[in-house]
Amino acid sequence: MSTADSSVSAMPSGEVLYIGIDLGTSQSAVATSTGIQRTVASVVGWPKDLISYKLLKKKVVIGEECLKNRMAVDMIWPQEQGVLRYRPSAPGADAGSREAEAVRHLTSYIIELAEPQPGQEIRAVIGAPARSTAEDRQAVSDAVDGLVDHAIVASEPFLVAYGLELFNNALIIDIGAGTLDLCRMHGTIPADEDQRTLAKAGNYIDNRFHMLLQEKIKDSPITLEMARRIKEQYAFVSSQKEVITIDFQVNGRPKAYDVTESLREACESILPEMILHARELIVTYDSEFQHELRQNIVLAGGGSQIRGLAEEVRSNLTEFGSCRVTAVDDPVFAGATGALKLAQDMPDSEWQRASQA
Numbered sequence: 595m596s597t598a599d600s601s602v603s604a605m606p607s608g609e610v611l612y613i614g615i616d617l618g619t620s621q622s623a624v625a626t627s628t629g630i631q632r633t634v635a636s637v638v639g640w641p642k643d644l645i646s647y648k649l650l651k652k653k654v655v656i657g658e659e660c661l662k663n664r665m666a667v668d669m670i671w672p673q674e675q676g677v678l679r680y681r682p683s684a685p686g687a688d689a690g691s692r693e694a695e696a697v698r699h700l701t702s703y704i705i706e707l708a709e710p711q712p713g714q715e716i717r718a719v720i721g722a723p724a725r726s727t728a729e730d731r732q733a734v735s736d737a738v739d740g741l742v743d744h745a746i747v748a749s750e751p752f753l754v755a756y757g758l759e760l761f762n763n764a765l766i767i768d769i770g771a772g773t774l775d776l777c778r779m780h781g782t783i784p785a786d787e788d789q790r791t792l793a794k795a796g797n798y799i800d801n802r803f804h805m806l807l808q809e810k811i812k813d814s815p816i817t818l819e820m821a822r823r824i825k826e827q828y829a830f831v832s833s834q835k836e837v838i839t840i841d842f843q844v845n846g847r848p849k850a851y852d853v854t855e856s857l858r859e860a861c862e863s864i865l866p867e868m869i870l871h872a873r874e875l876i877v878t879y880d881s882e883f884q885h886e887l888r889q890n891i892v893l894a895g896g897g898s899q900i901r902g903l904a905e906e907v908r909s910n911l912t913e914f915g916s917c918r919v920t921a922v923d924d925p926v927f928a929g930a931t932g933a934l935k936l937a938q939d940m941p942d943s944e945w946q947r948a949s950q951a
């Protein structure tokens with residue numbers, strides 16, 4: 595973990611607003627000690643021209659409003675592969691650039707969603723990819739500087755584990771859009787050797803599926819957005835027997851295509867690396883506790899909704915003995931609620947002391 599500020603005042607607890615933030619590549623989620631739970635698509639847009647400005651009546655649009663008007667705006671997704679595109683400390687960083695502005699707009703919007711009241715002290719825990727660099731985490735702290743009083747940046751899958759109270763002998767696999775993060779819990783704050791961040795996650799599936807659809811359906815233009823929407827509705831790995839047929843517009847008329855194999859291939863494309871790293875984290879664990887670790891394998895993130903995934907992971911790991919693989923009940927808020935819980939549990943002294951984790 596890394597902190598943005600270490601001077602914590604001893605305010606009465608009613609005057610502290612605790613916020614858990616999952617700053618995601620595709621979607622961010624926020625949960626607060628006042629019971630708010632909200633999400634926003636992690637995208638910022640600027641009207642392209644006068645007409646777009648007249649239409650939107652705003653200089654900047656954020657989240658779903660931006661996606662809904664995507665033809666009228668220049669869009670920036672402030673995160674790439676799970677980390678912020680703009681790092682103030684990077685050589686040549688331009689604080690006036692669109693990337694810098696996008697980061698600022700998105701983080702301000704997320705804090706607004708938390709509805710802080712005047713005079714409240716804000717303490718935020720924010721998720722970052724498991725193996726993000728110190729610079730990546732610093733960029734997150736910098737992005738909320740001035741918006742919150744104190745910020746701690748922690749590994750996303752660790753926050754999911756914390757929220758589920760899986761403190762010991764558990765393996766979390768968080769399948770996001772930009773990154774797939776693995777984290778093994780062993781009764782203490784996980785170290786680097788307990789965590790992995792892989793680049794093949796949801797966006798990788800989308801690109802692969804998009805490419806396969808374009809190869810298959812030559813008589814209709816297919817966008818990446820369309821591929822993602824189909825994936826989010828039907829995503830599956832091996833065990834499903836159903837046939838997935840989608841209507842595409844060809845010369846103004848719907849034409850049905852069987853996309854089952856393309857979707858299966860795209861969804862399964864993230865499996866080999868994911869299994870390889872899960873396996874490594876299991877076999878390098880203290881052998882006395884490996885059995886228990888294998889009983890607590892938890893899938894999180896939007897990608898945990900791929901049908902058949904838990905069973906596929908289980909069957910690929912049973913060579914070492916029995917395994918139990920489950921998916922979190924709430925993939926949207928598991929990270930943010932874990933972050934909120936950590937923020938609330940952290941004693942004042944820890945808010946002061948917390949440094950690298």
Ligand SMILES: Nc1ncnc2c1ncn2[C@@H]1O[C@H](COP(=O)(O)OP(=O)(O)OP(=O)(O)O)[C@@H](O)[C@H]1O
Nearest residue numbers: 618619620621770771772773796829895896897899
């Ligand atoms: N039903 C579904 N089946 C499969 N994938 C899905 C489903 N719903 C959402 N996804 C995918 O989950 C991903 C988003 O998950 P999540 O919100 O956990 O990611 P993120 O936090 O934005 O990204 P990251 O953690 O990489 O920064 C996207 O790739 C999205 O397409």
Ligand SMILES: [Mg+2]
Nearest residue numbers: 618750770895
């Ligand atoms: Mg995420």
